[in-house]
Amino acid sequence: MQPISAVNDFVVKFANVNGSGSASANELFARAILRMGVPVCSRNIFPSNIQGLPTWYEVRVSGEGWLGRRGETADLVVAMNPQTWNKDVDSIEAGGYLLYDSTKPLTTQKLRPDVNLLGVPLTSLSNQIEGTIPRERQLLKNVITLGAAAQLLSMHLEIIEALIADQFKGKDKLIKLNYRAMQLGYDYAAANLAGKCRLKVEKADKVGDRIFIQGNDAAGLGAVYGGATVCAWYPITPSTSLAEAFTAHCKTFRVDPVTKKNNFAIVQAEDEIAAIGMVIGANWNGARGFTATSGPGISLMQEFFGLAYFAEVPAVVFDIQRGGPSTGMPTRTQQSDILLAAYASHGDTKHVLLFPEDPREAFEFAAEAFDLAERLQTPVFVMMDLDIGMNDWLCKPLTWDDSRKYDRGKIVTAEELEAGKFFGRYTDVDGDAIPYRTLPATHPSKGAYFTRGSSRNAMAKYSEEGADYVYNMQRLLRKLETAKGLVPAPVRRDAKEKTRYGAIYFGSTTPAMDEALAVLEKHGIHLNTLRLRAFPFGEEVVDFVQAHDQVFVVEQNRDAQMQKLMVNECALDPARFISILHYDGTPITARFITQAIAERMKVTHKEAAE
Amino acid sequence: MTYIAKPKLHHPGLKPNKLGFTHRDYEGSISTLCAGCGHDSISAALIQAAYELDLEPYRVAKMSGIGCSSKTPDYFLGNAHGFNSVHGRMPSVLTGANLANRDLIYLGVSGDGDSASIGLGQFAHCVRRGVNMVYICENNGVYGLTKGQFSATADKGSRSKTAVNSDNPIDLVSLALVLGATFVARSFSGDKKQLVPLLKAAIAHQGSAVLDVISPCVQFNNNPQSTKSYDFVREHNEAVNRLDFIEGRSPITADYEPGTVQVVQQHDGSFLKLSKLHADYDPTDRAGAMAYLQARHAAGEVVTGLLYLEEQADDLHAGLNTTATPLNKLTERELCPGSAKLAALNDEYR
Ligand SMILES: Cc1ncc(C[n+]2csc(CCOP(=O)(O)OP(=O)(O)O)c2C)c(N)n1
Ligand code: SF4
Numbered sequence: 001m002q003p004i005s006a007v008n009d010f011v012v013k014f015a016n017v018n019g020s021g022s023a024s025a026n027e028l029f030a031r032a033i034l035r036m037g038v039p040v041c042s043r044n045i046f047p048s049n050i051q052g053l054p055t056w057y058e059v060r061v062s063g064e065g066w067l068g069r070r071g072e073t074a075d076l077v078v079a080m081n082p083q084t085w086n087k088d089v090d091s092i093e094a095g096g097y098l099l100y101d102s103t104k105p106l107t108t109q110k111l112r113p114d115v116n117l118l119g120v121p122l123t124s125l126s127n128q129i130e131g132t133i134p135r136e137r138q139l140l141k142n143v144i145t146l147g148a149a150a151q152l153l154s155m156h157l158e159i160i161e162a163l164i165a166d167q168f169k170g171k172d173k174l175i176k177l178n179y180r181a182m183q184l185g186y187d188y189a190a191a192n193l194a195g196k197c198r199l200k201v202e203k204a205d206k207v208g209d210r211i212f213i214q215g216n217d218a219a220g221l222g223a224v225y226g227g228a229t230v231c232a233w234y235p236i237t238p239s240t241s242l243a244e245a246f247t248a249h250c251k252t253f254r255v256d257p258v259t260k261k262n263n264f265a266i267v268q269a270e271d272e273i274a275a276i277g278m279v280i281g282a283n284w285n286g287a288r289g290f291t292a293t294s295g296p297g298i299s300l301m302q303e304f305f306g307l308a309y310f311a312e313v314p315a316v317v318f319d320i321q322r323g324g325p326s327t328g329m330p331t332r333t334q335q336s337d338i339l340l341a342a343y344a345s346h347g348d349t350k351h352v353l354l355f356p357e358d359p360r361e362a363f364e365f366a367a368e369a370f371d372l373a374e375r376l377q378t379p380v381f382v383m384m385d386l387d388i389g390m391n392d393w394l395c396k397p398l399t400w401d402d403s404r405k406y407d408r409g410k411i412v413t414a415e416e417l418e419a420g421k422f423f424g425r426y427t428d429v430d431g432d433a434i435p436y437r438t439l440p441a442t443h444p445s446k447g448a449y450f451t452r453g454s455s456r457n458a459m460a461k462y463s464e465e466g467a468d469y470v471y472n473m474q475r476l477l478r479k480l481e482t483a484k485g486l487v488p489a490p491v492r493r494d495a496k497e498k499t500r501y502g503a504i505y506f507g508s509t510t511p512a513m514d515e516a517l518a519v520l521e522k523h524g525i526h527l528n529t530l531r532l533r534a535f536p537f538g539e540e541v542v543d544f545v546q547a548h549d550q551v552f553v554v555e556q557n558r559d560a561q562m563q564k565l566m567v568n569e570c571a572l573d574p575a576r577f578i579s580i581l582h583y584d585g586t587p588i589t590a591r592f593i594t595q596a597i598a599e600r601m602k603v604t605h606k607e608a609a610e
Numbered sequence: 611m612t613y614i615a616k617p618k619l620h621h622p623g624l625k626p627n628k629l630g631f632t633h634r635d636y637e638g639s640i641s642t643l644c645a646g647c648g649h650d651s652i653s654a655a656l657i658q659a660a661y662e663l664d665l666e667p668y669r670v671a672k673m674s675g676i677g678c679s680s681k682t683p684d685y686f687l688g689n690a691h692g693f694n695s696v697h698g699r700m701p702s703v704l705t706g707a708n709l710a711n712r713d714l715i716y717l718g719v720s721g722d723g724d725s726a727s728i729g730l731g732q733f734a735h736c737v738r739r740g741v742n743m744v745y746i747c748e749n750n751g752v753y754g755l756t757k758g759q760f761s762a763t764a765d766k767g768s769r770s771k772t773a774v775n776s777d778n779p780i781d782l783v784s785l786a787l788v789l790g791a792t793f794v795a796r797s798f799s800g801d802k803k804q805l806v807p808l809l810k811a812a813i814a815h816q817g818s819a820v821l822d823v824i825s826p827c828v829q830f831n832n833n834p835q836s837t838k839s840y841d842f843v844r845e846h847n848e849a850v851n852r853l854d855f856i857e858g859r860s861p862i863t864a865d866y867e868p869g870t871v872q873v874v875q876q877h878d879g880s881f882l883k884l885s886k887l888h889a890d891y892d893p894t895d896r897a898g899a900m901a902y903l904q905a906r907h908a909a910g911e912v913v914t915g916l917l918y919l920e921e922q923a924d925d926l927h928a929g930l931n932t933t934a935t936p937l938n939k940l941t942e943r944e945l946c947p948g949s950a951k952l953a954a955l956n957d958e959y960r
Binding site: 273280405440444 | 693699702705732739934949960
C-alpha cells in the first residue's frame with residue numbers, strides 16, 4: 001500500500017483522554033498551521049465527563065480552504081488513548097499513519113498492514129525532563145507529541161514557539177519546559193522517523209486576515225456590542241461558555257474606568273425558568289437582557305416564552321443546540337430545537353429565529369437580535385449549535401459600524417406623553433402591527449399600564465371579550481409579517497448551469513455544504529442553493545422552492561424539522577422536498593452530504609427516465 | 611367571586627399629602643375579589659402606606675404572579691406600571707426588572723400558593739440574593755383562584771370547608787430568616803394599625819423585605835376549624851411589638867420607660883420606633899427570632915410584628931457592583947466598545 005502523500009490537504013486526529021490536558025496542545029497545533037497561512041477546520045469531540053473518557057480533536061488542513069469536516073476518517077491518527085485504540089486504528093484512511101507511544105512495544109494491539117506506524121517513545125521522553133512531577137510530565141507528553149508531529153509534517157518550530165510564548169506570557173519556567181518538551185519530540189522524530197511521513201504543511205497565503213474563534217465567544221461579544229446589560233443564565237453545556245464569554249468581555253469593556261462600577265449585571269439564576277423570568281423583567285423595564293441555554297433549558301422556559309410573546313415583551317435567547325431529546329447527547333451537536341423554538345409555549349405562538357452560519361454571523365446576529373427583539377417587542381432566538389458554539393472556526397474578522405445606533409423600538413417618552421401623544425398599549429397605530437410601549441416610571445400621571453399574560457383589550461385592560469382577544473391574536477400574526485421584512489434575508493446562490501434542483505441548508509451545515517456543492521458540481525450535479533438565516537420565512541423561500549422541481553433540505557436532526565416548518569408555514573407541497581438528515585451528534589461532513597445527494601440524484605434521474 | 615361592581619374605597623377624607631396627592635391618587639381599578647377578602651384590606655393598607663409616605667406612585671413597579679392575591683396590583687397605585695406575570699415566577703421577573711433600574715420601588719405581591727408551592731424556589735432565591743423589594747405574601751392557606759385547595763402554608767390539621775390538611779406547613783417567615791432577608795415581618799390583613807407602619811418601614815428598607823400577611827379567604831378558608839380564618843388569627847395573634855415609622859433623620863428625643871421601646875434606624879435614615887409587647891424580643895437578633903417563632907408556633911400562636919431587621923442592609927446591586935445609573939439609562943456611549951477596540955480584539959484571535 002502506497003503511503004498517502006499530501007501537501008496542505010489532510011486530516012489529523014488526536015485521540016485523547018478527557019482531563020489529560022491535551023486541549024491546549026491540540027489548539028496550538030491548529031493555530032500553528034494557521035500561522036503558516038494554511039486554513040484549518042478543527043472539531044473537538046468530547047464526552048459528557050470531566051475526566052477519563054475519550055475525546056478527539058480533529059484538524060483538517062485544507063489549502064483549498066474547506067472549513068467543514070471532510071468525513072469520519074483521518075490520514076494521521078495520534079493515538080493517546082488505549083481505550084479507543086481499535087476504533088481509532090479503524091478510522092485511518094488506507095495508506096495513512098498512526099503516531100503512538102512506543103515506550104512499550106506493541107504486542108496485542110490491533111494493527112493494520114495498510115497503516116504506517118510512527119512510534120515515538122513519549123513516556124520515556126517525558127521522563128527525561130528534569131525537575132518535573134508526574135502530572136507535569138503527563139501534560140508535557142502532549143507537547144512532545146506536538147513537537148514530533150510538527151517535525152513529521154514539516155511545520156515550522158519557531159511558529160509553535162511563538163505561540164507557546166504567547167500562551168504562557170510571563171511564566172518563564174513554563175515556557176522553558178514546553179520548549180524543551182517540544183524539542184524532545186521534534187528531535188526524536190528527526191533522528192528516527194525521517195522521511196516516513198509524506199503529509200506536509202507548506203507555507204501558503206490562504207488565511208488572510210481571518211480569525212479563529214468560537215461561536216459562543218463571538219456571540220457573547222456580540223451581546224456586549226449589541227448593548228446587552230443584563231444576562232441571566234443557568235449552566236448547561238454547550239451554552240455555558242457564551243455566558244462566560246459575555247462576563248469576560250464585560251470585564252474588559254464595561255467597567256467604568258472612573259468609578260470601577262459595572263455597566264452590566266450578570267446573574268447565575270437558580271434554574272432556566274428564573275433565568276428567562278429575569279430576562280423578561282429586565283426587558284420590560286427597558287434594559288437589554290438575554291439568556292443563553294440549550295434544549296433542556298428551552299423546554300423549561302416554555303411558559304415564559306408564551307408570556308413574552310403575548311404580553312409583547314422583548315427577550316433575547318441563545319439556544320446552543322445539542323443532541324436531544326431529554327439529556328440526549330449533551331456534548332454532541334444537533335439542529336433539533338427548531339420546532340420547539342419556533343412554536344414555543346402553549347396556545348398559538350410563533351417566534352422569531354435567527355440561524356447564524358459561523359462565529360462571525362453569531363456575533364452579528366447576537367447584536368442584531370437585541371434590535372429585533374425591541375423593534376418587534378417579542379422574544380428572538382439565536383439558534384446556534386454546539387458545533388459553532390464550542391469549536392474554533394476560521395472566519396472573517398468581526399466588524400462594527402460606529403455610526404450604528406441601537407434600535408430601541410417604539411417607546412413613548414415622557415415628553416411625548418406630556419405633549420398629549422396618544423398611548424394605547426396594544427393598539428396598532430402605524431399599521432405594522434407593532435404597538436407602542438412605555439417604560440415603568442416614565443411619567444407621573446400618564447402612560448402607566450398593566451402588563452399581563454391574560455387577555456386584554458387594545459388599551460391593556462383585562463378583557464375576556466372574544467373580539468378583543470381575536471384582535472390581539474390577529475395583530476400578533478400581522479406583526480410576524482412585519483418581522484419578515486426585518487430579519488436577515490436568506491442567501492441564494494445559483495449554480496453555474498441551469499438546474500431544476502435546489503438545496504436548502506442553514507447554520508453550521510454551511511462549510512460542509514459549500515464543499516459538497518463543489519464536489520457535486522465536478523460530477524456534473526448542479527444545485528441552486530438557499531441558505532436560511534431566519535424564521536419567519538419571507539417570499540424568497542416560497543419562490544425558491546417553487547422554482548425547483550426538487551429541493552434537498554439538509555438538516556442535522558432526525559425529523560426534518562426545518563422542512564416541516566417550511567411546509568407548515570409556507571403551504572408548500574411536501575413532495576417537492578427531499579430530506580438529507582444527519583443526526584448522530586457529530587458535525588455533518590462534506591462527504592455525507594455529497595454521497596446522500598449524489599445517491600438521491602441517481603434515483604431521481606432514473607425515476608425521470610422511467 | 612362577585613361580579614357586582616363595588617363602590618370606590620371609603621376614605622377618611624380627601625386630604626392631600628405633602629405631594630398634593632389624595633388617597634384617590636393611590637388607588638387603582640375596582641377590585642373584582644370577593645367581598646370581605648383579606649387581600650382587599652391589604653391593598654387598602656398599601657394605599658394608606660404609600661399616601662402617608664408621600665410616595666410618587668409612578669416610581670413604584672408592581673409585580674405579581676397568578677392568583678387572587680396576584681390580581682391586586684391592578685387595584686392600587688393606578689399610575690404605576692404593573693406586571694402580572696406567571697404563577698410562582700414573580701420573583702424572577704421582579705429581580706430582572708430591578709437589575710434594569712435600581713432606582714424604582716419594587717412591590718412584589720404574591721399568594722401562598724404562588725410563593726410557597728409552585729414558586730418556593732424563586733421566593734427563596736430572590737430573598738437570598740437580597741433583591742431590594744417589598745415582598746408581600748397574602749397568605750390564606752388555600753388556592754383561592756382555583757377554588758380552595760390547600761396550599762403549602764396550611765397548618766397540619768387545619769380544615770377547609772371540604773378537607774383536612776395532613777401535611778406540614780411551610781412558614782415563609784422562618785424561611786425568609788434562614789435565607790437572609792434583611793426585613794422580616796408578619797401581619798394580619800384585619801389589623802391595619804399594625805400593617806400600615808410595617809409596610810411603610812418595608813418600603814423604606816433598602817434590601818429584601820418580606821411580609822407574610824395572613825389574609826383570610828372568605829370563600830374557601832374562613833371556617834371555624836381553619837387556622838387562617840379571621841376568628842382564629844384574632845384569637846391567636848401574638849404581636850411582639852408595635853411599630854411607629856418615623857421619616858427623616860431627626861433622632862428621637864422623647865423619653866420612654868426603659869425596656870418598653872426600641873429605636874432602630876434603617877439605611878435610608880428612617881427611624882423605626884418599636885413599642886415592645888414582649889419584653890425580651892429583640893428584632894435585631896436573627897437566631898433569637900427563629901427560636902422564638904418555632905416555640906410560639908408550637909404553642910399555637912400566630913406571632914406578628916416586625917420580627918427581624920438588619921439595620922444596615924445591602925442589596926443585590928452591592929454584590930454585583932452595578933453602576934449607580936440605572937442600566938436601562940445607559941446608551942451606546944457606555945455600552946458599545948466601538949470598531950477600534952474590535953479591530954484590536956480580532957488580533958487576539960489570529
Ligand atoms: C403553571 C400554572 N399552574 C396552575 C395554575 C392555576 N392556578 C392559578 S392561581 C393558582 C393558585 C393561587 O393560589 P395563591 O397563590 O395562594 O393565591 P390566592 O388565589 O389564594 O390569592 C393556581 C394553582 C396556573 N395559573 N399556572
Ligand atoms: S382569595 Fe378567596 S376570598 Fe379572596 S377573592 Fe379569592 S376566592 Fe375570594
